[in-house]
Amino acid sequence: MATADECFIFTDHFFEAVHSQEPVAGYTHSFYRYPARFSPLFARAIIKTFSQPGDLVFDPFMGGGTSLVEARALGRIVIGSDINKLSVFISKVKTTVFSKNELTQVRLWAESIIDGLKLNNPPVRAVGWLEKGYQRNISGKVTWPIRKTIELALNHLPELPSRRLQNLARCALLRTSQWALDCRRDIPAAQQFRQQFLIYTDEIIKGAWDFTNAVKGSDRVHSLSGSRRVLCLHRSAVGIETDERVKGYPVPTLILTSPPYPGVHVLYHRWQVQGRRETPAPYWIANSLDGNGASFYTFGHREQKDLTGYFEKAFAAFSSLSKIAGRETILVQLVGFSDPSWQLPKFLSVLEMAGFTEVQFPALANSSDGRLWRCIPNRKWYADQRGAIAASKEVVLFHRLS
C-alpha cells in the first residue's frame, strides 16, 4: 500500500459531499431507484477532485448510471458497462440530451393518454410478456389494476414519434410502477397510480431538462463537441479490454465504481411485491429481456463457502480493468461488506493480484485503518434480512496500477 503524495485538494465541500446522507435527487437521478446506488453528491465530489473536463471517466459496474450522469454533466467523456439490461436501459435514458420540444411532446402525450388508462377501458394484454412470465406476482386481487394500467399505458407508446421519447416515457412508467409495487405493503388504487404517473412525468421532464442544460453548459465552457461522449455498454467488465467499442477512446483518468458487494445480497433484477413475492415486471416495462438469477448480478451466491466464486469473478473483472487503466488512472470504489474483518483484506489482496495497489490519502482518513468510511442509512430492505448488518457502512478505496 502507498500513501499518496499527489496534491489533490480536498475541500470542506468534498468531506460534506462524501458523507452526505441527503436523499438522491437532482438531474436525472430520480428516474429509477436502482438498488445500492451512489449518492450523486459523493460521485460529483470524486469526479471533480480526480478528473478534469474532457477526461474519460469509466464506470464498469454502472448500475443506475449515477457516475455517468454526474461525469457527463461536468463535461467528462463517460463509458459505463453492466451485465444488467435494466441498468443499460436506465443509464442510456438518464444520459440522453433532449430538446425542449421533445420534452413538451412527452408531457402532452402523458396528459392525452390519462383517460385512456382508466380501468373501464378494454384490456390490452401483453400476451408475449405474460407468457414469458414477466407479469409474475402482479395479477393478484389488489395488483391487477396496476398491471392493467401499465399495459394500457405501454400500448400508447407508439403515439410518441421516436424511440428516444418512448424510452423517456417508459422511464416515467417504470418509476411510477416501482413506486406502486416495489417494497410496499399497500398497493395504491389505479386512480392514485394515474395521478402519480403525471407527477413523475413532470419530475422526469424537469430532470432531463436540467441535465441537458448542465451538459450543454459544461461542453460550451470547456469547448467540447462531438457525439461520442456517452457510451453505455451491455456487457461484463470481464474482457472489457478486448471490446472494439471502447477502442479509440482515451485511457480513463478516473474509474469510479461500486462492484457487487462481498457477501451482501442485493436484488438488482426484481421488485418485491407485497412482502417477498418477486416480479420481473421492470424488464417488461423497459422492453428488455432478463432470464438470470439474482446471483448472476452479484458475482455469485452469497452463501458460497469463503465467497470463492465472488473473489474469482472480482479477480477476473479487475484484471481486465488493469489492462485498460494507465499509469495516471485512479480507481475509486465504494464497497460494502457483510463481514469486513476478513472480506476487506481478501478484497484488497484480489485487487493486488489483479495489478492494483491501494493508495491512501491521510487527509481523508476517518478511521484507525487509515481509510475513509461512510455510513449508509436506509439500506435495510435490500440487504440480507436475516440479521446481518449488511452494508450499513461502506469504505472508499483508492487504487493505482501497481
Ligand SMILES: C[S@@+](CC[C@H](N)C(=O)[O-])C[C@H]1O[C@@H](n2cnc3c(N)ncnc32)[C@H](O)[C@@H]1O
Ligand atoms: C452496486 S451496483 C452499482 C450501482 C451504481 N454505482 C449506481 O450508482 O447505481 C453493482 C452493479 O454491478 C453489476 N454487475 C455485476 N456483475 C457484473 C459484471 N461482471 N460486469 C459488469 N457489471 C456487473 C450489477 O448488475 C449491478 O448493477
